[in-house]
Amino acid sequence: MDDGNSHPILSTRVHDRIKLNVGGKLFETTVSTIRTGGSDSLLAVLSARPGDDLNPIFIDRDPEIFSVLLSLLRSNRLPSTARRFSNQELADEALYYGIESRLKSALLPPPLSGIDASLVTTIRPAADGFPSAFTAASGDGSIWIAHGGQISGYDWNLTHVGTIRTHLNDITSIRRVWPEVAAVASDASAGLHFYDFSGGRHVGSAHWTDKSDPRIYKARVTAIADSSSSVFSSFECPHRENCVLVIDKSTLQISLELGRQSGSSAKTIVPGKLTHLPESDLLAGSAVTSGAFGYTGYIRLWDLRSGKVVWETNEPGSGRSSRFGDSFADVDVDSDELTMFKICSKSGDLAMADLRKLGDDPWIYLKDKNPSLRNTSAGASSVIHCYRKQVFVGRERELEVWSPLEERERQGEESENRVSEGSYRRNFVDKVEGSERGIIRRIEGGGNRLFVSREDVEGIEVWESSNFSGAVSVL
DSSP, rough: OOOOOOOOSSOOETEEEEEEEEEEEEEEHHHHHHHTTTTTHHHHHHHOOOOOOOOOEESSSHHHHHHHHHHHHSSSSOOHHHHSSSSHHHHHHHHHTOOHHHHHHHHOOOOEEEEEEEEEEOOOOOOSSSSSSSEEEETTOOEEEEEEEEEEEEETTEEEEEEEEEEESSOOOOEETTTEEEHHHHHTEEEEEETTTTEEEEEEEEEOOTTTTTTOOEEEEEEEEEESSSEEEEEEEEEEEEEEEEEEEOOOOOOEEEEEOOSGGGGSSOOSEEOOOTTEEEEEEEEEEEETTTTEEEEEEEETTTTTEEEEEEEEESSSSGGGTTEEEEEEETTTTTTEEEEEETTOOEEEEEEEOOSSSSEEEEEOOOGGGOOSSSOTTTEEEEEEEEEEEEEETTEEEEEEOOOGTTTSTTOOSSTTSSSSSEEEESTTTTOOOOOEEEEEEEEEEEEEEEOOOOOOEEEEEETTTTBBBBO
């Protein structure tokens, strides 16, 4: 008899079994199975109730999707029948039952391996399909895409969760600095601005100002990076004065100014890329420019405790004599492995440096063991991105990956050397189909995904590892 205090959905248990009537279809399973969904799930609550009523509980939900979720609880993996439903349909039902974390673990892609990566989808914001910038979350592979003055968010399932409008007409830089806060900027407007995505509101701004120097005004942002406690942003004024500002995350106030300089030469232009190195608390900054005589640029490391430059290289002007004039077209830093990579503008070669052993000439030029993969074109339009111990390189329309070799594969090399010309193997991720698409402009990793944007092409490409990859292996 109902005493008035029972749950609206009642269940019956016989020993360790429980019966559920979901949408008119009868299911019988064990209490231990449905409790694997977590103690806070609806199913766990049902299993904890006394069962003197022999009638199965009725749950007014889709029985076919419930069958998929029940199989997930039983085996910790999705059955083949899950392909009949969209990820969003599965996620909606999992949310109802309170087992969304189990579904998320099952749906997320396997660890990203560039050799086995394939293009799984392209995300196109509805309002404006041409993205101007994007930022990916390293944890779950969610992404925020800037298009025009708007930001569209896509969750771990790549489902659109909302779009907010900022006061900017065209966002050209964006960085997710908190789970729900983005730092955004435009090369057409001054300042760095912070927006709360969940509330769609502006929460603060940072501007580079100096009352003692009238040249410091209307400074625009060219790069954004962050650490657990700070945001780093490079600013440039109309008369080319530039610097890097360190902004306290807790107050959104400027705490330090780094490397003020006048950008009248290649050695003093504003940094276009910033990376924080948490292990040593260094900030890496690089700048590249091109003209009639080729590429020029610099790489610098700032010690954030002292605010001073602790290492610097300029190109052309440093490095091996045989490499003079083959300046880098792009640079990236692997903050986890403490290595740095550059792509040469003329030869297209990839070079690597150990950040623990920097000197006047720290570069090791990586070599392909397969002659068929040697560069046939320059690297002038190349971009580079380090992620999960791999180096992804976009050479115009083609995407390739350099993966580290295991110790047993590095035959004939000194074991104490972390970096050598045979440390990495090169493979094409996208070669044939990529030639039909636009030039790669940006690569960024997030979770177990790789995101790629192309010039004058709508949307952001999403690459994941799978057993049905179109990668070309040279093993």
